[in-house]
Amino acid sequence: MYVTSPVSIFKNTAVVSANVGVGGATHTQPVHFPASHPLFFEGDDAEFVYEIIEGVVRTSKILFDGRRQILSFGYPGDVVGLSHDRFYHCDCEAVSDAKLRVHHKNAFSTNFERDPSFCNELLKYAASEVNSMQEHFIMLGRKSAMEKVASFLAALMGRVGENKDRRICFDIPMPRSDIADFLGLSHETVSRTLTRLRLDGVIDLPSKHRICVRQPATLKALAEKE
Amino acid sequence: MYVTSPVSIFKNTAVVSANVGVGGATHTQPVHFPASHPLFFEGDDAEFVYEIIEGVVRTSKILFDGRRQILSFGYPGDVVGLSHDRFYHCDCEAVSDAKLRVHHKNAFSTNFERDPSFCNELLKYAASEVNSMQEHFIMLGRKSAMEKVASFLAALMGRVGENKDRRICFDIPMPRSDIADFLGLSHETVSRTLTRLRLDGVIDLPSKHRICVRQPATLKALAEKE
DNA sequence: CGAAGTATTGACTACCTTCAAAAATTGTGG
């Protein structure tokens, strides 16, 4: 009935992200961005659109007193940096080392005129983007810490998880504080919740940046009910 | 630098809302919906798009156990019910008595093909919609109860406030529980926070559904810092 | 006027945050 893909919370971007081919854009060489390197800042001239080839980026907004809300994690196939006006509306940095294809914004807008169906396609992605953001509203507004963390892990599991002897494993390239700022929690609470999941036998933590899910069904259940 | 309008949090809709003219649609008579009357439910066939002429509607999502997150309040000029697929992705009800113009979805999609600039226009609105939703992320994830309520009142003030002998007054058609579910709070906390604002002399509450702001500057300051 | 729904207020509780310190990991320069 409800057709949101489990990975949707990772697709949000600067303004609109679209997991679509960038038809007609010049094929530039992917550019390497080292971990923590900024792509752009809020208020900058929105000159470029970034297509993520490899690695992970984060988009965020900062409040005057330093409080931060991470809006999205961008994974390969996602696009960040689209804007409805001249400016970027959030900060964006590489989480891990990343390879990005950099397109000039005009490569997009001229496409709209040449190819109306491309605009239509983008519009659909924008709509599903809005839809996935609405899911995140419930997460931020109405879920407990355990539900938030479990939802986050379950989504990552669905998107980048790989089967390894009965467990579903994946990397978590971002630090705990990023997860915290994405879920509206403190990094201590994220850490404590992960520990509890580990002690309960739901997950293993072979290293700080790697998670193996022993009980996927339990994790999914926790994502909706604690 | 940041070009979000202060009213933006009220524009979010079922999937995409657009405060734009519905060019080319047949001009049907506005239909009256009494207070609390549902427009559509999540999962329903997304047959119609609703243009709000008068009154207020709310869009929401319900969790399995009854927890609710209100996604948006729709005011005159807003459009609700657009979907990227065949189905609605949230519930929608009239908050107060409302007059709505009901368009068949085809009136929109055929427009895309006839008029590419209409699609482009819609895309821009979708992008600014995403932008305003991102503001709401910070609200839900990182703001205190006082900041949330103050932000909400400040936004309403900017959108529908009217000057009355040195105060800015406006109606609040929705019950406290709606405000609570929009801000991710309990209705008791909303009530307590309004009382505190009243005792502090920032607002008057001439009736349950009416607010007069005595100190607009203070209110705006509280919206960002408590 | 009485009933039902909504709003306010109070008391208590709990979840999460904050502050603090220790442990683990990562990075750097010799």
Next chain:
DNA sequence: CCACAATTTTTGAAGGTAGTCAATACTTCG
């Protein structure tokens, strides 16, 4: 390659903000 510094993560203890439960007041509506 190791030692040391810096950062990140974990864990602990204490406290606060907001939630829950409950009772009362207020509105609205039949």
